[in-house]
Amino acid sequence: MPSSIPRTAAVSAVVAAALAAGLLVGSQSAAADTEAAVRIHDIQGTTRVSPLAGKQVTGVTGIVTGVRTYGSSRGFWMQDPQGDDDPATSEGLFVFTSSAPKVAVGDAVSVNGTVTEYVVGGLSSGNQSLTQLSRPQVTVVSQGNEVPAPVTIAPWSVPDAYTPAGDPADGGSINNLPLEPETYALDYYESLEGTNVRVGSSRVVGATDPYSELWVTVKPWENDNERGGTVYGSYESQNTGRLQIQSLIPLAQQPFPKANVGDWLTGSTEGPLDFNQFGGYTLTARTIGTLQDRGLEREVTEKQHKNELAVATYNVENLDPSDPQEKFDALAKAVVENLASPDVVALEEIQDDNGAKNDGTVSAGQTLKKFTDAIVAAGGPAYAWRSIDPENNKDGGEPGGNIRQVFLFNPERVSFVDRAGGDATTATAVTGTKGRAALTLSPGRIDPANAAWEASRKPLAGEFTFRGRTVFVIANHFGSKGGDESIVSHHQPPNRSSEAKRLLQAQAVNAFVKEITAVDKQADVLVVGDINDFEFSGTTEALTDGGALYPAVKSLPVSERYSYVFQGNSQVLDQILTSPGVHHFEYDSVHVNAEFADQNSDHDPQVLRFRP
Structure with missing residues (x-):
């Protein structure tokens, strides 16, 4: 009107x-x-x-x-x-x-x-x-007054610097610093808090989530990659053009766009600029643009040659028998088709046989049978598995779920060296004569009594044989980033308190790898899993200390280094690290989940192929 x-x-x-x-x-x-x-x-x-x-x-x-x-x-x-x-x-x-x-x-x-x-x-x-x-x-x-004209958030209006440094006299806070909207992106957005704003046609950099939210960038060139994302490559690369989009329109009146990374929201999206807990500055749209589907496809990695060992890691996001068969089938299809049936797959977040029901159950045999049966049904190998059941509610994650790491392996291609005695509280160790390292327990947990693993998953070590060569694989799921402040915190730089635990965890794994290579400096050791930290983080530095390991993701171009998308930032959480004995390899972060509105997990799997 x-x-x-x-x-x-x-x-x-x-x-x-x-x-x-x-x-x-x-x-x-x-x-x-x-x-x-x-x-x-x-x-x-x-x-x-x-x-x-x-x-x-x-x-x-x-x-x-x-x-x-x-x-x-x-x-x-x-x-x-x-x-x-x-x-x-x-x-x-x-x-x-x-x-x-x-x-x-x-x-x-x-x-x-x-x-x-x-x-x-x-x-x-x-x-x-x-x-x-x-x-x-x-x-x-x-009533019926004209709404104030929107401020257009455009590439040239958002500064390239993200935020001022916090005031040391104010505990590192930026709260009381005068806003400089022409200098810092966060100051620019703050100067528009509550204001009617708009964005024009913008590329989607964070897929639509279950809460009807997506992320766009108004700077399409900013740390971009070929698939349409915006890569988070350092603590100083916060990507200033990202903005969350929500809708004020009831879903019954207008369904929210179901977008993948790389799609475009064309036309004009307009509404007040809000600030919320799950994304910071958010355009709450009265009118929302039209989705242009750019046809993003799920990646498929190369098949390993017969004399190459393929080792993968995959966080399957709280998998348990109560999940619908469709989830098992989709994950299985990804293992068979997108990962080309690796010889060894380290799984994270396998839950116990009744999932989040908190009744003391810790076994996961039903979960694993349902998953491996689905892999066979998808045309894959009949994987065997090895794991160690955790103590009830001692490994973190969803209460009652008892998540743990598991090794799947194709017995037609690789053998598992079983050395009995491993349990939730007994540590495996390194033994052997000069030039021939071995584990005392396989599978076995690394230093489970270490306080670094309190309420967290303990690393699972396994000894494999491929074409007569021993390969050690250590499956990990380090402590989460829960409790860290976001990049839009009023503390700048933000407090990242969760790093302290991961640093100790990384030091424990690094020390164990050094024990193996002290016996055999040419040992083939792979440290794999959900590290829950970036390739440039202190956690990764601790894992690689002394040249013990190399983060294989760094073999990729910078624009391809990511396994997870968080608030429009494509970033590394999942990793495979190699010991010096692994001389030549091919590494692939296989993008099948993180960039898509339809996800079977929130993580992308990783795979490494090499000749032991």
């Missing part, structure tokens, strides 16, 4: 109506005018924290630009159509109503309420806060 008040006069009209209704009180009552009223940019201020935080404000006026009727943060956004021409102050603001708001887009409103800084995820999360009005009293002054 066309506006009944010209945009340039909207605030004056709203304030005049509020005065007439007696909504402005105290010193602003009878003598109040538009200059005397508190404006949205006064509330937002020039830093991340409002100068009016904790104070009651009255007669704050604006035009409603978006309404959120779902979730735990119901409310609406309003915007002052007459700005102060200061690029550091936002003219938009979220009003938290807790229940479904009784306003519509285009309403001119006057609001009394408390200025609050809401930290999404809680104070311990380290997240930035969202400036908002809470416990509001809302008066609709008029």
